[in-house]
Amino acid sequence: MVYATTKEVLQFAEGHLLRVLNVPPFVAWLRREFWHPFAYIAEGMGVFIDNFFKIFFYSIFFPGLVAYISFKLGLTSDQIKVNSALGLAAAFFVVLFSLPSTFVHSGVRDSYVQALTDDLLGRLSSKAELDALTDNLGAMEACAGNRVKTLRWALAAVWGAALFGYSQSMAVLTKLATQNQLGELMTGSINFFVIAFFVGLVPLVAIAGYRRSNEIVFRGLQFACNEVARKFNEEAEMVKQTSSNSSLQLAHSA
Numbered sequence: 001m002v003y004a005t006t007k008e009v010l011q012f013a014e015g016h017l018l019r020v021l022n023v024p025p026f027v028a029w030l031r032r033e034f035w036h037p038f039a040y041i042a043e044g045m046g047v048f049i050d051n052f053f054k055i056f057f058y059s060i061f062f063p064g065l066v067a068y069i070s071f072k073l074g075l076t077s078d079q080i081k082v083n084s085a086l087g088l089a090a091a092f093f094v095v096l097f098s099l100p101s102t103f104v105h106s107g108v109r110d111s112y113v114q115a116l117t118d119d120l121l122g123r124l125s126s127k128a129e130l131d132a133l134t135d136n137l138g139a140m141e142a143c144a145g146n147r148v149k150t151l152r153w154a155l156a157a158v159w160g161a162a163l164f165g166y167s168q169s170m171a172v173l174t175k176l177a178t179q180n181q182l183g184e185l186m187t188g189s190i191n192f193f194v195i196a197f198f199v200g201l202v203p204l205v206a207i208a209g210y211r212r213s214n215e216i217v218f219r220g221l222q223f224a225c226n227e228v229a230r231k232f233n234e235e236a237e238m239v240k241q242t243s244s245n246s247s248l249q250l251a252h253s254a
Contacts (some may be wrong), residue, residue: 044212
């Protein structure tokens with residue numbers, strides 16, 4: 001049954017991404033239910049962390065290099081500051097407009113695609129099975145995408161409700177507060193927004209990491225399916241060529 005095979009393939013892709021394979025069924029169930037969700041999000045966040053360090057390094061390296069060169073050229077302090085700002089702008093430019101080959105693979109490694117390809121070749125025996133599995137993976141990817149959309153809308157709804165309730169309460173408190181209490185009220189308001197920002201940032205980052213891990217899994221499976229399709233096509237071409245050669249030999253013999 002291709003549907004069952006698709007689920008097994010997806011579980012293998014998730015397990016290989018999290019580097020968890022060949023564990024007892026009960027232990028595997030416990031880890032999938034209670035530990036893997038955290039590891040899955042962390043795996044996706046790893047890509048963002050790498051990009052963050054890349055931006056951080058460039059934002060220090062470029063302005064520092066420009067400032068050093070400007071200092072060696074004997075430019076004034078104001079000129080050095082302007083050149084450093086231009087260096088910072090250049091750092092963001094090379095990150096934002098990086099070549100497609102550096103990011104379109106969605107963080108999928110060659111070894112990951114190879115492992116998925118080997119697993120698919122061990123499970124599938126025909127191009128028809130591969131086509132059915134590819135269709136099933138497309139439906140599952142759409143379901144995973146809907147989960148991400150739902151999480152985003154739920155988070156937006158919670159933020160909206162919290163901001164609305166806070167604005168209404170602040171409107172009432174400002175009317176009731178005395179002149180001396182307004183300063184304390186504004187200080188509390190600023191503290192609230194700072195705390196709310198960081199608290200709200202946690203689920204936003206978690207959703208982003210979850211989405212990126214989904215991309216790695218399904219893009220990896222897509223690339224692996226393409227590799228398997230190529231191998232099946234090569235085998236079909238070899239069979240066709242062998243059959244053609246056999247026909248020619250029989251014709252010559254006749």
